[in-house]
Amino acid sequence: MKEKHIILILKTIGAVSLALFCLFPFAWMIIISLSGNADFLTEGDLQFTFKNYFEVITYESAHLLDYLRNSLVISLTASVSATLFAGLSAYSVSRLKFKGRILIPLLLLGISMFPQISIVGYLFEMMVNFGWINTYPALIFPYITLTLPLALWIMISYFEQVTKELDEAALADGATRLQVFYKIIIPVSLPGLATSFILSFIFCFNEFLFSLMLTIDHNARTIPVGIALFEGLHGQVPWGQIMASSVIAIIPVLFLIAFFQRYIIGGLTRGSVKG
Amino acid sequence: MIKRNTVRENIEAYLYNLPLILIVSVFILFPVLGTLITSLFRDVTFLSSKFIALENFVRLFSDEHFLHSVRFTLLFTIVSVAIELLAGLIFALVLNETLPARAFFRIALLIPWVIPIAISGRIWELLYNYDYGILNYIIISLGFANEPVSWLGTTTGAFFSIVVSDAWKTIPFMSVIILAGLSTISDELYEQSKIDGANLFIRFFKITLPLLKPVLIVALLFRTIDAIRIFDLVYVLTGGGPGGSTTSLSLYAFNYYVSGDFGYGSAVSVVVFILASLLAAFYLKTVNVNR
Numbered sequence: 001m002k003e004k005h006i007i008l009i010l011k012t013i014g015a016v017s018l019a020l021f022c023l024f025p026f027a028w029m030i031i032i033s034l035s036g037n038a039d040f041l042t043e044g045d046l047q048f049t050f051k052n053y054f055e056v057i058t059y060e061s062a063h064l065l066d067y068l069r070n071s072l073v074i075s076l077t078a079s080v081s082a083t084l085f086a087g088l089s090a091y092s093v094s095r096l097k098f099k100g101r102i103l104i105p106l107l108l109l110g111i112s113m114f115p116q117i118s119i120v121g122y123l124f125e126m127m128v129n130f131g132w133i134n135t136y137p138a139l140i141f142p143y144i145t146l147t148l149p150l151a152l153w154i155m156i157s158y159f160e161q162v163t164k165e166l167d168e169a170a171l172a173d174g175a176t177r178l179q180v181f182y183k184i185i186i187p188v189s190l191p192g193l194a195t196s197f198i199l200s201f202i203f204c205f206n207e208f209l210f211s212l213m214l215t216i217d218h219n220a221r222t223i224p225v226g227i228a229l230f231e232g233l234h235g236q237v238p239w240g241q242i243m244a245s246s247v248i249a250i251i252p253v254l255f256l257i258a259f260f261q262r263y264i265i266g267g268l269t270r271g272s273v274k275g
Numbered sequence: 276m277i278k279r280n281t282v283r284e285n286i287e288a289y290l291y292n293l294p295l296i297l298i299v300s301v302f303i304l305f306p307v308l309g310t311l312i313t314s315l316f317r318d319v320t321f322l323s324s325k326f327i328a329l330e331n332f333v334r335l336f337s338d339e340h341f342l343h344s345v346r347f348t349l350l351f352t353i354v355s356v357a358i359e360l361l362a363g364l365i366f367a368l369v370l371n372e373t374l375p376a377r378a379f380f381r382i383a384l385l386i387p388w389v390i391p392i393a394i395s396g397r398i399w400e401l402l403y404n405y406d407y408g409i410l411n412y413i414i415i416s417l418g419f420a421n422e423p424v425s426w427l428g429t430t431t432g433a434f435f436s437i438v439v440s441d442a443w444k445t446i447p448f449m450s451v452i453i454l455a456g457l458s459t460i461s462d463e464l465y466e467q468s469k470i471d472g473a474n475l476f477i478r479f480f481k482i483t484l485p486l487l488k489p490v491l492i493v494a495l496l497f498r499t500i501d502a503i504r505i506f507d508l509v510y511v512l513t514g515g516g517p518g519g520s521t522t523s524l525s526l527y528a529f530n531y532y533v534s535g536d537f538g539y540g541s542a543v544s545v546v547v548f549i550l551a552s553l554l555a556a557f558y559l560k561t562v563n564v565n566r
Contacts, residue, residue: 003474003475006475007372007475010369011369011372014365014366014368014369015369015370015380018366018369018370018380018383018384018447018450019379019380019383021443021446022383022384022386022387022443022447023383023386025387025395025398025399025402025443026386026387026390026398028398028401028402028409029398029401032401038401038407039406039407040407041407041409041412042406042407042412043407084294085294085295085298086295088291088292088294088295089291089292089294089295091291092287092288092291092292096284096287096288096291097281097284097288098284098285098288098289099285100288100289100292101288104292104295104296107299108295108299110555111299111303111304113500113551113552113555114303114307114548114551115500115503115504115525115544115547115548115551116504116506116525117504117506117524117525117528117529117543117544117547118307118310118544118545118547118548119302119303119306119307119310120306120529120532121306121310121313121528121532121537121540121541121544122305122306122307122309122310122313122541123302123306124532125309125313125537126305126306126309141298141301141302142302144298144302145298145299145302145303148295148298148299152295177287202389205391206389206390206391206392208391208392208393208506208507208510209506209507209525209529212510213529213532223391224391224392224393224394224507225393227393227394227397228393228394228396228397228510228511239401239404242397242401243397243398243401246394246397246398249391249394250389250390250391250394253389253390253391254386254389256389257382257385257386257389258382261378261381261382261385262381264385265381265385265451265455268448268451268452269451269452269454269455
C-alpha cells in the first residue's frame, strides 16, 4: 500500500513537470505573438493584440507567405517522392530474392548517419554547376535522400506484415508484380504509407542547413531559414513579429501531430523497438 | 527454367530500386566522395585549385579554433546525451504508468519535437533574453539573483543554454522511444517479482533496465550521432559565440564554406564524418556482441 502511494506521488510530479517543460516555451511563443509589447514583464502591462500577425502577413518585404509556400511545395514534393521510391524498393526487398536485398536497407541505414555538413559543401558546388541555386530542385532532391532511409525501413516493416499468400494467389492468377504492388500491397499497407509520408514531410519541413546553404531569397528559401534570419522591419528585434511568424510557420506540423499522433509515434518507435 | 526466373527476378528487383539508387548516388554518395577529394585540395574562391595532399589536415592539428570546436562538440555531445537519456528514461517510466489524458500527453510530447530547431532556437533566444526574458524575470522574482543573468553572453551560460534548448526538443522524443520499449515488457514479470518480494528499485534494475537495453542502445546511437553534427541550434541561438566558444564542428566547417574556402571546410567536414562513422561502428559492434 505504501509503495502504491509513492508511485502515485512520483507519477503526478513527473507528469506535471513533463507537461510544463514541454508546453511552457510553446505557450510563451503564443503569448508574445499576441502581445503589443514583448517587454511587458519589465515595462508595464501586457497589451493584447493581433497586430503582429497582421503585420507579418501583410508586409510584403517580410515574405513570410513566400517562405511558407516554398516549404510546403518542397516538403510535399520530396516526401511524396521519397515515399514512392522507398515503397518500390521496400516491395522488392520484402518480396523478391536478389543480391541487394540485405545490402540496400543497410546502405540506407548507414547513409542516414552521414553528417549533413559532409554533403552540403560539395552539393553547393554541384548545384552551382546545375544552375539550381535558389530553385526548388536544389532542395527537393537532397530532401528526398534525407528521408529515404526512414521511409524505406518503415515500409519494409509494414510490407513484411502483409501475408505473402495474398500476392502469391494474385501472381498465380496472372497478375504482374507491379499490379500486385499497387492493387494489393499498397491498399493493405496504407497506414504504413501514411506514416512514411507524414514523418518524411516533418523532416523536410524542419530541415535547415541545406536550405541555408542552397537558397538565397524568397524565391526558394524555406520558412525555418526565413525565421532564423528575420531581423525585423524597423531595426530593434521585433519579438512579437518573430513569434507570430513562428506560430504561423508551425501550423502545418501542429496539424499533423493533432490528427496523426498515433501514426507518428508508431513510425518513430517501429524501427527502434524491433532493433 | 528456374535459372531464367531468378535472372528475371533479379532484373526486376533492380528496376524497383533504380530511382532510390540513382538519387542516393547522385545526391549523397557522390557529394561525400567530392568532399573527401576537395579536402585534399587548396580550393579557395578566386584562386586556382591545387592538389596539396594532406596539408589541410596537418593544418587542422595546429588550428587552435578547430581544436576548440572539437572540444566543444564532444563536451556538448556527452553532456546533452547523458542528460537527455536519463531524463527521457525517467519520463518514460512516469508515462508508462496508467495516466489520464493519454492523447494530451502524446501531443504535448510531440510539440517540442515537431517544431523546427531554427524556430525553437528563436523561442529560447527570447526566453534567455537579458532585458525582458522570462528566465531572468523568474530568478529575480524568486530571489535567486539580484540582477539579470547574461545567459548567452558568457561561455558557461551559452553552453548550458544550448544544452537546455536541445534537451527541450529531445527529451520528449527520447521518452516516446523508451516508452515503446517499456510497453513490450510483460506485466507478468513484474507481478511475479512483486510476489517474490522485490521492491520498486530492485524491479527497475533487475527487470526494466536489462530488458530495455536494446532500445536504449538504439536511442543512444541516434542521439549521439545527431549531437555530434549539431548545427541549427548553435547557428540560431549563439551564432557560435561568445568569442567562438560554442562553435560546433559543423558550424566551423560551414563558416569556411561561406567564406569560400571549400578545401579547408571539407577537411573539417571529413573529421565530422569520421567521428560519426567511428561512433556508429562502435555502437553497432556493441549491439552485435549483445545478441
